[in-house]
Amino acid sequence: MTNAPTILTLDCDTYSNDPQPPLCALCYLSDPKFRSKLGFVQFPQRFRGINKKDIYACEHKRLYKINPFGMDGLLGPNYLGTGCFFSRRVFFGGPSHLLLPEMPQLGPNNVVDKPFQSQEVLELAHHVAGCSYEKNTTWGLKIGVRYGSLVEDFFTGYQMHCEGWKSIFCHPDRAAFYGDAPMKLVDVLNQNKRWSIGDLEVAFSKYSPITHGTRAMGPTMPKSVFLVLGT
Structure with missing residues (x-):
């Protein structure tokens, strides 16, 4: 819940390993050459707890680095x-x-001119923290993180590219963030099952890269999307 112009998203098991990435991201997001169409700056996922042989292939080099x-x-x-x-x-x-959005206070250009402790701000915070504020609205469909798939991250980024936004991959020598990799085979299988089902939900929906992606981005980008779907 924020009106900040820049938003960082992290998994619950991810932590910062370097204080410099925010500055790097802001350099891109504030650059006049990129600012008008640059939607987000993505850093690679890095993991702790992977054994030397990575027997469960948890590092996902092709998905998180090569692609x-x-x-x-x-x-x-x-x-x-x-x-x-x-x-x-x-x-x-x-x-x-x-x-x-249906509520002007949640708009991208809205500036909060009241203290955070004010009754109005607290009431709005409680409202958007509830389970029903997005019902019968465009949240999750055309605004915000897109629902409708188990891989809401891939679906959201894909939709943003279809809308005309660009992104940048920032890969500094020192890992920006670290997360925890699955430690057991059953966790790895459950994770890959969820990813596979979510990717298929997108591939066989009206937002399929073959149809929707080709119309929105041309013939090149759907091929790149399928690299992700096939990972």
């Missing part, structure tokens, strides 16, 4: 669910098409 490097020359890497700095504007439609 993003290649896609960086197109519209940019997809959203990986963590270690990502967003421009707040990206959650409200394409670069040239602003969608306003």
